[in-house]
Amino acid sequence: MSADVPDRTAASRATDRPGDESPFALGLLLRRAHWRAAAVMGEALQPLGIELRHFAVLIVLVNQGPTVQRDLAEATGSDKAGIMRVVDDLERKGLAVRKTVPGDRRVRAVEITPQGLELFDAVHAAAEPLADRLVAELGPGEPERMADLLTRFVYPSNGEV
Template identity: 65%
Template sequence: MTADPQSRIPSRASGTLDDTSPFTLGLLLRRAHWRANAALAEALRPLGIELRHYAVLMEIADRGPTVQRDLAGATGSDKAGIMRVVDDLERRGLAVRKCVPGDRRVRAVEITPEGVRVFEAAHAVALPAAERLAAGLEPGELGQLTELLTRLSRPAAREA
């Protein structure tokens, strides 16, 4: 007599509070990402940019001129993806590529004055969207969630 194959299957990910599946965290993060992405995409649409454009503008507004390789790493993009985003930003006059002194093959991406204007407008419309996303959280929980997600997304910072 063989054992029932169902008895060897661990609990399945359901996304409920009592879920013990090893996949639950990833699934919940994915659902939260979908929800956040949809809310922010809707907020950014009137400005003619997408979340991927906003992410690059945020990096170059914060860091200053940044090589594409570093932008790809900072935004979770690949080489081809970051090139498409920078191409889009250049076409719109929101960023420019400039030669890096000492290496003619490398280009740094720099935000333009129009890029700063659009970035600031995007930041202004993203704030209410982010507040709506967090509306169901209790006081203090948004800070906790932000801290935990930061630690989860940047594990190397804790190891150093």
């Protein structure tokens, strides 16, 4: 082994096994949690004809109102081409529309339609029993505690991201 590379045992290597103490353990665990939550919530979305990527945009539109595509991409962690495809899908389904931004004809803001709001509400109703299943292994008060911890993790009070 090279002199400038520390000798690490197999126990300190990054894994996603419970109890892993590597510096990557938390990130890997959060990634697994995301996959599980996304799979469960995908079950609620599928019968309604949309995917999680579509719903992520609808969430932003409900929270922020009309939003330019550049900001939608940033808010959803998407790239420019990806967000265009999602907005195209939402427009085709009648769930969102693009409108010109006053003062800049080149920029388009995306706005949720009344049909999009109806679907948004329907998704929440369909997701409720699945959300209960998602946290079924947790004890009383633990889902709320986990939500609090994750909120503070994602939105630190010092403004760091």
